[in-house]
Amino acid sequence: MIMSERAQFELARRLRSPDRPTLGEVFAFLSGLYFRGKLAYANVFAQPAPRTSGVLVITPNRGLVPATTPIGIEDLRDFGTVEIDENDPRYRDPLERDVKRLAKKLTADCEVILLGSVATGKYVDVLLTHLGKRLRFPADFVGRGDMSRGGLLLRCAVDRNELPYISVAGAIRKGKRPAKLEPRRYSK
Secondary structure (H helix, E strand, O other), X not given: OOOOOOOOOHHHHHHOOOOOOEHHHHHHHHHOHHHHXXXXXXXXXXXXXXXXXXXXXXXXXXXXXXXXXXXXXXXXXXXXXXXXXXXXXXXXXXXXXXXXXXXXXXXOOOOEEOOOOOOOHHHHHHHHHHHHHHEEEEHHHOOOOHHHHHHHHHHHHHHOOOOOEEEOOOOOOOOOOOOOOOOOOOOO
């Protein structure tokens, strides 16, 4: 829908114009609540190390990309050519390259907070190899699905309530599903 030449909503028009939307805007549109919650939370609580972007997105074929990076239709097409699969070098190699660079920039006391899925190795394995105990995630993610995590993160961003983090290394990453979040409305 967003890539259609006939699409006339603002985001679709911007993808085809010189005033390109950011990676964060496009991914928030494509995945709805899940990514919107992650982006809102990260923008509120990120405390970037010097010379680093505070909010990085794992992409299918470009590694870690700042959420503020402008993208267009061709970028989306390129993303669509590669599956996020830890065994595919088109995904893994750029991610590994960028994680190595990031790890070199970080001081010993810096933490990297993963707001993506910790239940599978598709992100975690590469990140853990180079970040070790500095790789952390919200403890409240255990047992939650994508939408539940997105809703939780959006609430926390709105309420300015930062979640407690635990190290991914050695953590129980799959667990009993927590109670559903109570419905909530947000005004614009």
